[in-house]
Amino acid sequence: FYISEWNDTLSMVSDVINNGINLDPPRRWRLTEFHDHVQVEAWKIKHPNVSLPQDLFPLPIKVEVGDERWTFFQPHDTHQLSAWGEAVRNCVGNSSGYAEGVRKKKHFIVLCMVDGKPQFTVQLKVEMGMMSVSQIVGTSNQRLTQAQKDSYTEAFGKALKLQADALESI
Numbered sequence: 001f002y003i004s005e006w007n008d009t010l011s012m013v014s015d016v017i018n019n020g021i022n023l024d025p026p027r028r029w030r031l032t033e034f035h036d037h038v039q040v041e042a043w044k045i046k047h048p049n050v051s052l053p054q055d056l057f058p059l060p061i062k063v064e065v066g067d068e069r070w071t072f073f074q075p076h077d078t079h080q081l082s083a084w085g086e087a088v089r090n091c092v093g094n095s096s097g098y099a100e101g102v103r104k105k106k107h108f109i110v111l112c113m114v115d116g117k118p119q120f121t122v123q124l125k126v127e128m129g130m131m132s133v134s135q136i137v138g139t140s141n142q143r144l145t146q147a148q149k150d151s152y153t154e155a156f157g158k159a160l161k162l163q164a165d166a167l168e169s170i
Contacts, residue, residue, distance in 0.1 A: 036089060049078055051077050052075055052103060053074075055105070056124075063159050068115055081098065087118040106125070107134060
């Protein structure tokens with residue numbers, strides 16, 4: 001496993017360097033973290049930066065639930081989505097399918113921070129006029145505990161209400 005990850009990392013480092021991109025040092029020098037760090041830059045070389053629609057949250061929405069401050073926002077472009085995937089260590093940033101689905105309005109991707117730290121990636125679908133969560137994952141693709149689901153549901157409901165109120169006042 002580590003040899004293939006090492007070979008993949010070296011291949012991506014070569015691609016990045018050959019394209020004249022300087023790599024900033026990663027936060028941690030462990031192979032898995034370094035691989036993910038380089039993967040973001042390598043992905044950007046092969047995928048142009050494309051703007052993504054901001055249909056749900058054109059600006060970040062902040063709400064408080066208990067003693068936590070929640071922030072919901074949509075990625076502005078494919079490179080921001082890629083950076084988010086690195087921050088939460090999930091595949092949303094390196095899969096062109098997520099960005100393509102957002103561009104075609106098949107689903108929404110909403111990013112969620114709690115107390116200023118990346119926590120959840122949410123994929124929402126709208127079918128027959130009803131919006132529902134298609135999937136929601138925490139860092140490293142972890143599933144939410146029941147307590148996290150309850151907090152998320154309350155925070156997201158507040159964020160949607162704030163957004164609806166803002167639209168009504170226009």
